[in-house]
Structures are given as C-alpha cells and as structure tokens.
Amino acid sequence: MPMNIIYREAEPSDAGKFLEYCKIVGSETDNLTFGAEGLPLTISQEADFIRKFAGNPGSIMIVAFDEGELIGTGAVSVVSGKTRFAHRREIAISVRKDYWGKGIGTGIMNVLMDFAKKSGAEVLELEVRSDNEAAISLYKKFGFEKIGTNEKFFKINGEFCAADYMNLYL
Numbered sequence: 001m002p003m004n005i006i007y008r009e010a011e012p013s014d015a016g017k018f019l020e021y022c023k024i025v026g027s028e029t030d031n032l033t034f035g036a037e038g039l040p041l042t043i044s045q046e047a048d049f050i051r052k053f054a055g056n057p058g059s060i061m062i063v064a065f066d067e068g069e070l071i072g073t074g075a076v077s078v079v080s081g082k083t084r085f086a087h088r089r090e091i092a093i094s095v096r097k098d099y100w101g102k103g104i105g106t107g108i109m110n111v112l113m114d115f116a117k118k119s120g121a122e123v124l125e126l127e128v129r130s131d132n133e134a135a136i137s138l139y140k141k142f143g144f145e146k147i148g149t150n151e152k153f154f155k156i157n158g159e160f161c162a163a164d165y166m167n168l169y170l
C-alpha cells in the first residue's frame, strides 16, 4: 500500500472527519472507550473540543492523514486544571486497522512525546487493556512501565476487562 503520511495538529475543520474516524476505529477494536457508535458529539461540539485542546498549552491533539484520509489520532491532555496535577499528562492513541503494524502508532507517539517534553510534562500516564499486546509493546518501546491494574476497567457486553496503568517519568 503506497503511503504518504502527514502528522499534524488537529484543527476545528477536522471535526467531521474525526467523528467519522471514531465510528470506524470504534467498530474495529474493543480496546477503546467507545465502540461503533463513536463519540456522542455533534460536529460543532467536536470542533469546540478541538479548539479547547489547541488553546491549552499543556495539551495537543494529533491527526495522521494518508492522501486526505484520517487514519490515526493521538492526544496529550492535562489531567485537570488543578495546580497539584500540573506535572501530569494523559496519552491516548489509535490507528485504523488497515494501517496497523506500519509504524503509524510509532509516528504519532514520536510527535506526542516531543510535545510532552517541550510543554514541561514530568509524568505521562495511560490506561491500556491488559490483553492489548500491540499497544503495550508500543508503550514499552517508549519507556512506559506498568504501575498497576484495574481488574474491572471496562464492562463490554456484560464482561469485565482488566486494564493496566502505565507511566513514563520524563
């Protein structure tokens, strides 16, 4: 598959494509916080969300495009506005199934890590299903370590799924 991947910060005008993307990726994996229904937001609400991300110096939303098609996303977000949490950031990432295993996740993580370091983050945090080997290998490659497990993190179709908490100390 020929690829010409562009990684850039999300813009409010990406909102429609972003919501469509979430429905696709949500239908392709049970590793995210949503399924095929996607996010419960209108295009204008999503555009506002992207605007808020862009306006916060501690957060960034990244989109990866191949020939105009949204194929991956990632975000660094502040844990809350509280001063005593200001050293911490959360990481989230996803890639469309057709593109798994082609280095896109690594490309997105590189952009997120550069931003997190430059923006003064000291602790990066994430939650990942304990059986999500691909994501856990990706995070370990970037230095994340497991700090604990929540055995009942997700409940999907009546079944509990465990998730690991992973941190990276910058």
Ligand SMILES: CC(C)(COP(=O)(O)OP(=O)(O)OC[C@H]1O[C@@H](n2cnc3c(N)ncnc32)[C@H](O)[C@@H]1OP(=O)(O)O)[C@@H](O)C(=O)NCCC(=O)NCCS
Residues within 6 Å of the ligand: 029, 031, 032, 093, 094, 095, 096, 099, 100, 101, 102, 103, 104, 105, 106, 107, 127, 128, 129, 132, 133, 134, 135, 137, 138, 141
């Ligand atoms: C996890 C995910 C983001 C990885 O993205 P990707 O583009 O496939 O990742 P890459 O091709 O850059 O691979 C990165 C690393 O992941 C690991 N990896 C990738 N596919 C793997 C697999 N099938 N099994 C085990 N490890 C795998 C490898 O360590 C790889 O690094 P290497 O190639 O240097 O050895 C992607 O699979 C995805 O979006 N999955 C569904 C959503 C999800 O799970 N998001 C994370 C929620 S916490």
